[in-house]
Every structure is written in C-alpha cells, then in structure tokens.
Amino acid sequence: MSGVLYVIGLGPGNERQITPEAREAIAKSSHFFGYKPYVERLQLRADQTAVPSDNREELDRAGAALTLAAEGKTVAVVSGGDPGIFAMASAVCEAIDTGPEAWKTVALRVVPGVTAMLALAAKVGAPLGADFCTISLSDNLKPWNIIEKRLRLAAEAEFSIAIYNPISKARPWQLDKAFNILREILPGEIPVVIGQAIGRPNEAIVVTTLEKVRAQQANMASTLLIGTRLWRVISIYNAPCVVYAPRSVPGGEK
Amino acid sequence: MSGVLYVIGLGPGNERQITPEAREAIAKSSHFFGYKPYVERLQLRADQTAVPSDNREELDRAGAALTLAAEGKTVAVVSGGDPGIFAMASAVCEAIDTGPEAWKTVALRVVPGVTAMLALAAKVGAPLGADFCTISLSDNLKPWNIIEKRLRLAAEAEFSIAIYNPISKARPWQLDKAFNILREILPGEIPVVIGQAIGRPNEAIVVTTLEKVRAQQANMASTLLIGTRLWRVISIYNAPCVVYAPRSVPGGEK
Missing domain, CATH: 3.40.1010.10 (Tetrapyrrole methylase, N-terminal domain)
Structure with a gap:
C-alpha cells in the first residue's frame, strides 16, 4: 500500500x-x-x-x-x-x-x-497591499534574459516587486544588474525594503531607496520588496517607519 | 497612554x-x-x-x-x-x-x-512555483485601464497570474473582459484554476483552461490562478489532478 x-x-x-x-x-x-x-x-x-x-x-x-x-x-x-x-x-x-x-x-x-514576503511586508506595514509580482532572481534553471524581461515588464506595469533568491556566492552580480534595470524605468526615490531572518532573533530590516540600494546589503537569506511611485513611507511613534502601498490608484476613485 | x-x-x-x-x-x-x-x-x-x-x-x-x-x-x-x-x-x-x-x-x-492563493495552490500542487503576479480585479479604487495594462504586461512577461476580487454584483463584466484580454496573448489551452472556500466544508476547486473558463464559474469569494505555457497538469491516483509550474524555463538549464 x-x-x-x-x-x-x-x-x-x-x-x-x-x-x-x-x-x-x-x-x-x-x-x-x-x-x-x-x-x-x-x-x-x-x-x-x-x-x-x-x-x-x-x-x-x-x-x-x-x-x-x-x-x-x-x-x-x-x-x-x-x-x-x-x-x-x-x-x-x-x-x-x-x-x-x-x-x-x-x-x-x-x-x-x-511565505517570506508576507512576513516581511507585515513587519513594515502593508507594502504588498496593491498589485504585485514575485520573481526569483536565480538563473540556475531559467535564462537570465527572461528574468531581465520580467523585471522590465513588472516595472512598466507598476507592480510592487518581491524578489526571492536575490544573491548567492554562485550568483554575485545579478542583483546589482536587476537594480540597474529597474533604475532605467523607475525613479530613484522609490522605497526598497530588504529583510532577513524575519521573526527570528537575528531579524534585520532595512528601508532604503532604489537609488541607494546595493547588492551587498542582501544575502542568500534576504527577501526584497521594491516599491512603486505610489508607495508611502511614514513616521509613527513606536516604529522606525511604516511602508505601505495605497489601495487607490489616481484616477480610480469613484 | x-x-x-x-x-x-x-x-x-x-x-x-x-x-x-x-x-x-x-x-x-x-x-x-x-x-x-x-x-x-x-x-x-x-x-x-x-x-x-x-x-x-x-x-x-x-x-x-x-x-x-x-x-x-x-x-x-x-x-x-x-x-x-x-x-x-x-x-x-x-x-x-x-x-x-x-x-x-x-x-x-x-x-x-x-493568503488565499497559497492555500489554493497547495490544494492542486505547485502552480505558483515559478515567477508570478497577483492582481485585484476590483476597479473600485483604481482605473480599469490600469488593470487591463497589468494583465497584458503580465501575460507578456509569462507570469502565472493570481486573481483576487474577480467578480461581484457591482462588477459583473470585468472578469470575462480580463479572460478575453489574456486570450489575445496566451494560448487557449493554458490551465486555469478556480477555487473558493479552501479548507472549508464547502470547498470547491475547478481546473479548466483559458479557452473554456467563464466568469459565471467564479464569485466574490473565488481566487483564480491563470497558468503559463509551461504549466503541467498531470494525472495521479489519489487526486483529480496535480497542477504545477516547472522550476525550469527552457534555455535555462546549466
């Protein structure tokens, strides 16, 4: 049996x-x-x-x-x-x-x-509260040109982007390349969230921008969330900041 | 305080x-x-x-x-x-x-x-095992033309697509319109999974194709997963079928 x-x-x-x-x-x-x-x-x-x-x-x-x-x-x-x-x-x-x-x-x-992106998003607010996509940056089993194409189309679609498998010893250059592709389409000031070991004693979260972020800030255990022009980063009293994707897109309110 | x-x-x-x-x-x-x-x-x-x-x-x-x-x-x-x-x-x-x-x-x-798409995906296998995007079809707070644009770009990017808020009494035509947009870009035989009440007594899951699917098969509690050309639907002995997104994209094996 x-x-x-x-x-x-x-x-x-x-x-x-x-x-x-x-x-x-x-x-x-x-x-x-x-x-x-x-x-x-x-x-x-x-x-x-x-x-x-x-x-x-x-x-x-x-x-x-x-x-x-x-x-x-x-x-x-x-x-x-x-x-x-x-x-x-x-x-x-x-x-x-x-x-x-x-x-x-x-x-x-x-x-x-x-999954990691949900845990990371919860820690900083609601950055995945609007349409988004989820991309593995690993080119072990798919061609890098497909990944580049998906990054470009995702940026054009104004999706928030969750990135899994951003970097490893065997894949050292792909993440900075991905940032550069996104910088061609998206403004430098959009927020980027990098998180690792979410909910564990060594939890680390960085909120930065597409202009400033560098691959060396991530490792193979990191998850990244790349924002859109609409994301908001706000100050509150009991946390470093709150990051969220508004539910509304301009022109859509009824 | x-x-x-x-x-x-x-x-x-x-x-x-x-x-x-x-x-x-x-x-x-x-x-x-x-x-x-x-x-x-x-x-x-x-x-x-x-x-x-x-x-x-x-x-x-x-x-x-x-x-x-x-x-x-x-x-x-x-x-x-x-x-x-x-x-x-x-x-x-x-x-x-x-x-x-x-x-x-x-x-x-x-x-x-x-979240619903993870529970539905688990029930049928691993349809979200490769790059995917997640789109709300509600145009209550965003313009419908943005949704159309995102669907087109997602299909061009060959993302699997998870759809939330597919239909409601106030939004009766949007889902069939979305299927038609996707049919312009994707082949009719790609798999579509419709699920509702996952893990509850009234759970219902349908596996169909983009060609055959109709909006009336969904309701406001449904989540949909639209496949890619690479998705596989296979027969096993103890389940109606297994649906999965292969990890590999042709041309990517090293």
Whole structure:
C-alpha cells in the first residue's frame, strides 16, 4: 500500500508562525527531507528520522522522499516559508510527473505556510497591499534574459516587486544588474525594503531607496520588496517607519 | 497612554491554518473590527467585543479601530487570509498616514497569515512555483485601464497570474473582459484554476483552461490562478489532478 507525502511549509522562521496543520503533518510523519537549516528547525521524536541535504538538490531529494512514501511510509518534505513559492512543492510535482509510475500512487498533501514576503511586508506595514509580482532572481534553471524581461515588464506595469533568491556566492552580480534595470524605468526615490531572518532573533530590516540600494546589503537569506511611485513611507511613534502601498490608484476613485 | 492595534490574518478559513501568533493576538485584544464573515469566525470571550461591518467600509473601520487603540485599548482588525494582500493592513496604514496625530501613537502590529492563493495552490500542487503576479480585479479604487495594462504586461512577461476580487454584483463584466484580454496573448489551452472556500466544508476547486473558463464559474469569494505555457497538469491516483509550474524555463538549464 502506498503512503503519504506531506510537503510542509514551516513559515519564515518564527515558531509562532507555524500553522497547526503543519504541526500535525510533522507529528504524523516518520522521515523528514529538506535543506539542512529547515530540517534542523524540527524538534523530532526519537522514532522520527531526519534526512537533511544540501541546497540545489531538490529533484534528488524529492525522488528519495517519494520512493519511501511509495513503500508505504508517511514522509515529509519541509521548506521554509510556503512550500509552493520557489520551494519544494514544484520539485516534488516534477518528480511525480517524470519519475516511476509508483510515485503517482503516493497521496500528495501540500501544507501551505506564511511565505517570506508576507512576513516581511507585515513587519513594515502593508507594502504588498496593491498589485504585485514575485520573481526569483536565480538563473540556475531559467535564462537570465527572461528574468531581465520580467523585471522590465513588472516595472512598466507598476507592480510592487518581491524578489526571492536575490544573491548567492554562485550568483554575485545579478542583483546589482536587476537594480540597474529597474533604475532605467523607475525613479530613484522609490522605497526598497530588504529583510532577513524575519521573526527570528537575528531579524534585520532595512528601508532604503532604489537609488541607494546595493547588492551587498542582501544575502542568500534576504527577501526584497521594491516599491512603486505610489508607495508611502511614514513616521509613527513606536516604529522606525511604516511602508505601505495605497489601495487607490489616481484616477480610480469613484 | 496609547494602545495597540493588531491587524490579524485569519488564513483562508480552516481553523488549522490560523497561526499561533494570530491566536495570541486575538486572545490579547478587547475589540474586534472587520468584515462581518471574518469577525463571525472568531470565538470571542464574554469580555471581548465584536464590531462587524460591511465590506467596502475599510477606511472608516480602520479609523474606528485606531480611535479606540489611541485611547489605550488593545484592538484587533481582522482579515481573511493575509491582512497585507488586498485586505485591511493597507487601509489601516492609510488611516494612520492621513488621520489625526493621535493615531500615529498607536503600536501597530501586523500579523501575517496564509493568503488565499497559497492555500489554493497547495490544494492542486505547485502552480505558483515559478515567477508570478497577483492582481485585484476590483476597479473600485483604481482605473480599469490600469488593470487591463497589468494583465497584458503580465501575460507578456509569462507570469502565472493570481486573481483576487474577480467578480461581484457591482462588477459583473470585468472578469470575462480580463479572460478575453489574456486570450489575445496566451494560448487557449493554458490551465486555469478556480477555487473558493479552501479548507472549508464547502470547498470547491475547478481546473479548466483559458479557452473554456467563464466568469459565471467564479464569485466574490473565488481566487483564480491563470497558468503559463509551461504549466503541467498531470494525472495521479489519489487526486483529480496535480497542477504545477516547472522550476525550469527552457534555455535555462546549466
């Protein structure tokens, strides 16, 4: 009898942002696959087995998890944030699509979570309160020219832009290149928010502008939010600032 | 002494998708503002007061909540899903920005949640696993021509498209118009997912195509996911189908 594969979102890193549904799926699973830092966030019982792996081994990891699940085990693949946003759910689906027929017998259960851009946006106000797009800057699996095209069209569409996977040792120049592309279309004064480790002890958030921002302010754990001409940065008494995207676009009030 | 205003995301509707952080914020608050169906989802104590209101009264609702909080109360404004995605956080920030100085003394705490598109995506696989954009089809506060422009540019960018606020009694024609705009650019066979009441007893999900989809299949509680040429719909044994956006874009494999 075939088993179950949970693909679980652990949220951005704060224990209090893990849903009860995710907790239940963790409690039911016997084997845990995932990128090492995420697997290490689990407090597993003695009868549960962690199978951590390096980053960029998603398809192998998905296959190993599906093989165990096809044998009848209840298996978990864990991601930070939401598993469907630049994370393991797509790799698991691809493995099911292209792998052995037995993997199609597994009961697939994707458990959503609070993805990084939502947690970061909440910390600063409501910068994603109007139309936006979400782009991974990783060109490991897609051509860089597609990313450039999407950045240009997103800026022309006046979308707020959430950027995932902004930079890594293997991808050192892409983020500054992306800023330069956006600067060709957008004014330098639009706000940019950089966040990492949201909700964790080492949380760091910077609010700057498109003119001033530099790639060295981000790392592979950062999420960025690029504003529009309409974003507002306001001063309040109990926080460094509040950043929000107004609900209204000029000309639209009825 | 000024109080606290929580802006809380209740998730898509399933109790098990409400984060512990949201539960704690609810437990600490004395007054609850929000659109009636969301406030009714709360199981309040006898010492807690619900102040439900109609939809489309966001700014008044935000102001009333801020007034109480500025008087020292711990107040909650609740939204379904995530409060930062086409929900109350932006209206609260706008009220703080444009309202009396006393409202700027309130401690603002936005509590993120699982937004509808993430819950829907998880139910069908991983359709948001690649670059995507999120568009509200409501032209109550933005001009319709901006929405049309964004749909066209999103299709040209080959973004998956999540659509919020697709249709309502006051906005009956916009969704079919949006489908027609997308049909001018995208092939008719690309997948479209329509979901409502995700995780609730009356959950309903339809997987169709851009060619076949009609506005009458959606209502004001629906979220839609429009695919790209790369989306895959596959058959497995324990679900109607799995829909996913591949991680790879042709030409990008290294």
